[in-house]
Amino acid sequence: MKSSKFSSCLAIVLATISLTVLSVPAQAQQSRAARERGSLVFGAFITNRDSTTRLDSETGSGTPIDLEGDLGLDGSMTVFRFGGDFWVGERHRFDASIFDMSRSASRRIEETLIIGDGTFLIDTTVTVNNDLTIYKADYTYAFLSRDRGYLGATGGLYVASTKFAVSETGGLAAESKSLTAPLPVIGLRGDYDITDKITLTGSSQWFGIDTGDVSGNLRDFYLAADYRLSSRWAVGLAYNDVSMNITAEKRGGYLGQINWGYDGWLAYVKFDFLR
Secondary structure: OOHHHHHHHHHHHHHHHHHHHHHOOOOOOOOHHHHEEEEEEEEEEEEEEEEEEEEOEOOEOOOOEEOOOOOOOOOEEEEEEEEEEEEEOOOEEEEEEEEEOOEEEEEEOOOOEEEOOEEEOOOOEEEEEEEEEEEEEEEEEEEEEEOOEEEEEEEEEEEEEEEEEEEEOOOOOEEEEEEEEEEEEEEEEEEEEOOOOEEEEEEEEEEEEEOOOEEEEEEEEEEEEEEEOOOOEEEEEEEEEEEEEEEEOOOOOOOEEEEEEEEEEEEEEEEEEEO
16 A cells, blocks of 8 residues: 555645645634534545454464455445534534455465464365454544634543454354454644635544554544535545554463454545534
8 A cells, every 4th residue: 555655645635625625714704613513525445455364372473364365355345334524613522434355265375374262274164354444533622613624632531342263163163253443543634725615625534553462553644625506415435544563462471463454435425414
């Protein structure tokens, strides 16, 4: 994934929104945030996946596994994505979204894999289930608010509920791990009406941790453009790029490492509630 290039582009977009909003003097007219109540977004998210993991046991190290290349999980898929936002006045905004990217596969493995306490021998056919549901909830304080846009600081939770299970078809070997990680994130969010029909939206969020036992980071970049069909309806296209890297040191006989990410295009329909 071209994360660094996209991150640079998004930083430029957010800086542009900031400078543009700052350069527009406050008008007697109400800001757009003060006129809007909220919106609902329904979309199809076409994602590309890139996931590696390693699960150790008390007796030894597990095998680093490419979930797409080694186990045959889909590297690209289209999922339904639902979200919405709600303004309280012109400074306070709440956002939430949910989507499910679960997948499964069966494959004859080409090398012996050690996953946790299970050993899966070469040429064995295994069945893999990887459940993943993403929940996001954010609060934004719009420290800049104008009639054509806003820029705000965000804080919230990025919750990844995941389960990884692999079993030998017709055999005894099986291993399963699950994790729900509510990760606090901070960042920036803003949008600007380029014209009466087109709105540019961008957001960037980060999370980092290093406690000695657990270390890792999360980043989430989002860039979108809406085309307004009427006062309430709009269509849009967005690009979303997310990556998470978590390493858990041995505690109670467990060592694990998860490196995964997704990026892709979101085509959506947006319905606005007006005040």
